[in-house]
Amino acid sequence: MATGPRYRIAFRRRREGKTNYRRRKAFVLSGLPRFVVRRTLKRVIAQVIKAEIVGDRVLVSADSAELARQYDWLGNCSNLPASYLTGLLCGLKALASGVKEAVLDIGLQSPTRGARLFATLKGALDAGIMIPHDENVLPSEKRIHGEHIVAYAKQLAASPEVYQTRFSELLSRGLPPENITEHFLSVKEKIVSSFREEKASKEKRVKVKPKAKSHKKITRKATAKPKRRVSTRKKREIEK
Structure with missing residues (x-):
């Protein structure tokens, strides 16, 4: 181990x-919340985090596992189309909570184009966050829609054994890899429409405040001061 004053x-x-302190500073x-993206072997996680004196506060978060639970996503939860949908979901949640601007935080992960x-x-970005x-x-629209997966599936169609092995997970869920583009677009529309409906229902709940009723000023009537009670003893003295 190195030693010495330097x-x-x-x-x-x-x-x-875990932390790049220069970037963290x-x-x-910047004063803006961070759009934090982390990935694992099976999932993609996106969060909007605000730094505070007491510690970081997570404003909203989205996990690619939510796509399967709530929006019927049948594809892999860690591929490129799922990553896009996770970012879209997190962005729509952030907009609903009032966040309009953020900065990207990828931690110590290597930034690779696309x-x-x-x-x-x-x-x-497509959700509306600046x-x-x-x-x-940014990846191309074709890769976001999963067209590279479709092309690879067509390439392996000549050898059924390899095709079944490579896409066993998708086939077990009832999704042929050739249909992943259509499935992606339907799930995307489902996510966007759910937030659109939620926004419309919130607007209906907001009621117009009724005009304040004009109340006449109530003035207390001047009442005569109550007479002081005179004791019977004093009354007798006065009469004498």
Whole structure:
């Protein structure tokens, strides 16, 4: 281990590969909430987080597992179309809670052009959230719609054994990989329409405030001061 006056030990979370403190400082100074994207082998997670003195506060969050639970998504929950839908879902939730602008936070993940991280960003942008970005890093519409999956499935159709092995999960759910583009568009429409209906129902609940009734000023009538009671003893003295 290196020693000496010039040797510095990094902060614990930097050593663990969790926090880039230089970037974190820039995020805090921006004053904007962070659009945080994290991915695992099976899921994609998007959150809108606001930094506060007491700690970070999660305003809204979306998980790609929600797509299967609430919106009948039959595809893989960690592929590129699912990443886009997760970003779209998180962006619509953020708009509903009043967040209109944010900055992208990908942590210590390597930024690769057209990757799942930027597909999630594209979903949030399409939802209406303003996030500074470079257009060159976003994936194409064809890849977002899953057309590369369709092309790969057609390529493997010649060898049925390999086709069954590669797409066993999709086929077990009743979704042929050739239909993933249509399925993606139907789930996207379902997500957008659910928030549209929710917004319309909220507007109906808002009632117009009735005009305040004019009340006449009630004045108390001047009443005579109550007579002081005179004791019977004093009365007798007065009579004498």
